[in-house]
Amino acid sequence: MKRYFLFLWLVCYNSFSQTNYFPHLAYGKSSQQILDLYVPKGSLKDVPVVILIHGGSWSMGGLEYTQKHAQDIANKGFVVANVDYRYINDTISAKDLLADIDAAITYVSKNSSKYGYVKKGYHIVGISAGAHLSLLYGYTYKNIKSITALCAPSRLDSPEVLEFMKKNGRLDIIEKLAGTRIDSSGDNSALTMISPFSNISNIPTLLIHGDTDNIVNVSQSQNLYNELKRKGVETKLIIREGKGHDVGMNTPDTEIQNIKDITEWITQHNK
Numbered sequence: 031m032k033r034y035f036l037f038l039w040l041v042c043y044n045s046f047s048q049t050n051y052f053p054h055l056a057y058g059k060s061s062q063q064i065l066d067l068y069v070p071k072g073s074l075k076d077v078p079v080v081i082l083i084h085g086g087s088w089s090m091g092g093l094e095y096t097q098k099h100a101q102d103i104a105n106k107g108f109v110v111a112n113v114d115y116r117y118i119n120d121t122i123s124a125k126d127l128l129a130d131i132d133a134a135i136t137y138v139s140k141n142s143s144k145y146g147y148v149k150k151g152y153h154i155v156g157i158s159a160g161a162h163l164s165l166l167y168g169y170t171y172k173n174i175k176s177i178t179a180l181c182a183p184s185r186l187d188s189p190e191v192l193e194f195m196k197k198n199g200r201l202d203i204i205e206k207l208a209g210t211r212i213d214s215s216g217d218n219s220a221l222t223m224i225s226p227f228s229n230i231s232n233i234p235t236l237l238i239h240g241d242t243d244n245i246v247n248v249s250q251s252q253n254l255y256n257e258l259k260r261k262g263v264e265t266k267l268i269i270r271e272g273k274g275h276d277v278g279m280n281t282p283d284t285e286i287q288n289i290k291d292i293t294e295w296i297t298q299h300n301k
Contacts, residue, residue, distance in 0.1 A: 066093055067138070096160075124166070169230055192212070237251040270284060
């Protein structure tokens, strides 16, 4: 019965919306290796394609975290792939999550002729843990036109990140992400390897961060911005005053402004 009502909802949605919605498309064998695809109706020539990555400490959450944001970006006339990925555990680490994102992008590319959008030259947008993955993917895989990172943990080997994880009893998350135990001697090379700050490449990068974020300190984006500038990478930093870890994405007026800034950045670099 639930599937029947979902089917009716999808029929009605696709009939009246300006965007076709294709939910839970499998790009891999895991139940979490799925994506929702939003494809505007009409000609898709030169329409930007956005890969959207949700947050959740690399260990929770799903497409529902970014569903509204995906729809809002799609309503601007963009193709959006809202991507889910596997959680980290004792055998799945950052490299596997990056592989998931790459597999999702490959799926989106392979199906481009089916839906009519461009085959390559995509943009990646992430929030929180998803922002970390977006930065790391964009800098290391280098097949992305632009990156947008909201409240991104960008330097996982920094003392403030490690202290926060220890204080909250979540150091194991960082260890699983790195795929190794944190060395008590202070050797954090495994964390450096998965830190966007240490893997910068010449990909235009928009950073958005709340100045009252008590989970990922705003200095993470400020320091990354300064390093990008030092290395001559095109970048922009937007500080949301009075906003916490959600960067205002749960506040209607600020979310509208964030979506505007994100889509303008993407349009600017969709060449």
